[in-house]
Amino acid sequence: MSQSLVIIGGGLAGSEAAWQLAEQGIQVRLYEMRPLRPTPAHVTNQLAELVCSNSLGSMLPHKAPGLLKAELRGLGSLILACAVQTAVPAGSSLAVDRDKFAELVTAKIEAHPHITLIREEVTAVPQEPAIIASGPLTSAALTASISQLTGEEYLYFYDAVSPIVDYETIDMRIAFRQSRYDKGQEEEGDYINCPMTKEEYERFCDALLAAETITLKQFEQEDPHFFEGCMPIEVMAQRGRKALAFGPMRPVGLIDPRSGKRPYAVVQLRQDNLIGSLYNIVGFQTNLKWGAQKRVLQLIPGLENAEFLRYGMMHRNTYINAPRLLHPTLQYRGRADLLFAGQITGVEGYMGNAATGLVAGINAARLLRGQMPVIFPTNTMLGALTHYVTHASSKDFQPMKANFGLFPPPPNQLPKSDRYRWYSERALTAMRRFARANGLGYDQALAEANLAEEVGERMTAVSQEQGIDGYPQVMA
Numbered sequence: 001m002s003q004s005l006v007i008i009g010g011g012l013a014g015s016e017a018a019w020q021l022a023e024q025g026i027q028v029r030l031y032e033m034r035p036l037r038p039t040p041a042h043v044t045n046q047l048a049e050l051v052c053s054n055s056l057g058s059m060l061p062h063k064a065p066g067l068l069k070a071e072l073r074g075l076g077s078l079i080l081a082c083a084v085q086t087a088v089p090a091g092s093s094l095a096v097d098r099d100k101f102a103e104l105v106t107a108k109i110e111a112h113p114h115i116t117l118i119r120e121e122v123t124a125v126p127q128e129p130a131i132i133a134s135g136p137l138t139s140a141a142l143t144a145s146i147s148q149l150t151g152e153e154y155l156y157f158y159d160a161v162s163p164i165v166d167y168e169t170i171d172m173r174i175a176f177r178q179s180r181y182d183k184g185q186e187e188e189g190d191y192i193n194c195p196m197t198k199e200e201y202e203r204f205c206d207a208l209l210a211a212e213t214i215t216l217k218q219f220e221q222e223d224p225h226f227f228e229g230c231m232p233i234e235v236m237a238q239r240g241r242k243a244l245a246f247g248p249m250r251p252v253g254l255i256d257p258r259s260g261k262r263p264y265a266v267v268q269l270r271q272d273n274l275i276g277s278l279y280n281i282v283g284f285q286t287n288l289k290w291g292a293q294k295r296v297l298q299l300i301p302g303l304e305n306a307e308f309l310r311y312g313m314m315h316r317n318t319y320i321n322a323p324r325l326l327h328p329t330l331q332y333r334g335r336a337d338l339l340f341a342g343q344i345t346g347v348e349g350y351m352g353n354a355a356t357g358l359v360a361g362i363n364a365a366r367l368l369r370g371q372m373p374v375i376f377p378t379n380t381m382l383g384a385l386t387h388y389v390t391h392a393s394s395k396d397f398q399p400m401k402a403n404f405g406l407f408p409p410p411p412n413q414l415p416k417s418d419r420y421r422w423y424s425e426r427a428l429t430a431m432r433r434f435a436r437a438n439g440l441g442y443d444q445a446l447a448e449a450n451l452a453e454e455v456g457e458r459m460t461a462v463s464q465e466q467g468i469d470g471y472p473q474v475m476a
């Protein structure tokens, strides 16, 4: 293979991938269509522009986003290094001054001798070695070309997601396992059912109707297809008091074993990953704000103390059916020299997207040098994420962010806080060994350093130097 490669999209994933390749001495042509062709959400010409929140999530190593950062730091992530340098105070979260962050990433990419930044729209999937990292708002022409390659049915344009719950936080003294009319594959029932009395249903509907929703972006409001086939529960509730009880909350074919009767309404949860640690709430796509969502959903009997690993949402999002189309190396199944990275693979979250850029960059460099691409171990956060998007059910594939529910469980029962620390320690050990065995550059000291403390100290030093008391505030 040649020693050069094309990357489409100078977002978080594309910039990270370009850096990883260029640092290995590979010549990269990075195409970014802005400013010639803007997207409906970006407002600057900079690479790695954050289109919404300026928070990149927790820095604490025993939280899933913190563990992902530790792994990325050890592996030499550009995006993370730039975020640390442009951090603003946000407690244990890593939030950045969005302009300084994007300017720094752009400057680093522009200055790299092995990267040529080309401000042009790519309208067709390249025939040469390439990484497609064109994000949730991929241009129309490229979308059409990807769809031709993959088959139209494997490309999605909207993300309509139901909330996902940590199984261990469901109160099974109230909820019960059963399939409608006992017609399931599992003996004990395929679904977890949360039964409601009429009073509980009424209270739930009142709270739902009163809850605050997210305002859709203009480009989403204007699109007539947005709600097609997947109406949010709050819109359904507005259509009539019993709409939900006859819709996703219908109780037909279900008997509560405790009362021996059919409940007035039922909320059903369906297993979402193979190991059964994640459950999604069936038919509960919603645009409620996250705080309101938690309050309303915790009114459901059995979910009073539920932990939501992902909130429901609906937004424009171009992504492929990665379980069908990609290897866990992020290579396209039909072409070894074509890789995908970022949100278009079905990974969610700024750091998760940068992480897939790093994986694609490392693997593309290996392929160009005639080495085998690597598959990160599933007990590391990088490996768990790439494993999920390439092994989830392809029938109803929906994007996913970094979370501990993706990990194989520990051999023994541990309280949650101990379990999270155990996951983190296991992941960092596995990553260290894996990097060594495969000759990947990995700085163990950086990976295991206390990032939150370092960022805190750095900001105190900067504010003292500049004689200022505060920094820009974090956007929710």
Ligand SMILES: Cc1cc2nc3c(=O)[nH]c(=O)nc-3n(C[C@H](O)[C@H](O)[C@H](O)COP(=O)(O)OP(=O)(O)OC[C@H]3O[C@@H](n4cnc5c(N)ncnc54)[C@H](O)[C@@H]3O)c2cc1C
Residues within 6 Å of the ligand: 008, 009, 010, 011, 012, 013, 014, 031, 032, 033, 034, 039, 041, 042, 048, 049, 050, 051, 052, 053, 120, 121, 122, 123, 133, 134, 135, 136, 137, 138, 139, 142, 217, 316, 341, 342, 343, 344, 348, 349, 350, 351, 353, 354
């Ligand atoms: C409205 C909106 C709000 C969001 N809010 C959040 C949030 O708050 N937190 C969060 O974690 N995630 C959020 N996301 C998801 C977010 O987009 C991703 O987390 C992240 O930006 C994706 O990184 P990426 O590199 O895959 O794509 P992007 O960062 O979007 O980068 C893709 C780049 O490709 C370029 N491009 C597209 N097509 C072409 C082409 N044909 N030729 C050349 N260049 C092209 C685009 O201009 C863009 O710069 C949001 C997404 C949207 C759409």
